Amino acid sequence: MKDIAELLARIWIAFVFIYEALDSLVFFSKTQATMTTYGIVWQQDFILYCIIFILLLGGILVLIGYFANFGATLLLLYWLPMTLIVYSFWDDPADLKRLHAIYFMRNLAICGGLLLLIANGAGKYSIKRLIYIMRLPK
16 A cells, blocks of 8 residues: 555656646746746746756656656755745735745645655656566576
8 A cells, every 4th residue: 555655646746746847838928927026037948948847857757756866856956945935925915925825835745745755765666666676687
């Protein structure tokens, strides 16, 4: 049961980031406008393409379980600063404070899932384990 839970957790965590990457790609100009509202104006195209690449690479690595630690680290290096920038509920007006606090806590929970993945690895059902099992004897 533990192995299936690890696999499902990896799939669900990966889909959050893959979906965000595809959403940022489809709505590229709207994402740039959002970046402008948060004060990120220097080299927006380059930064956004790098973010999309990091989200796709990290999400795919987590999904397939090959170098999942590296993929989770990439995702964590993006997700934690983004959470602190976008959902800074302590600076928000009273009507948005509660909603942004909930989103902030949700994103921290995702960071916790990524940290667990970094600490425990991809688990039994992963491409890395499959490659290890399929090695021919010397």
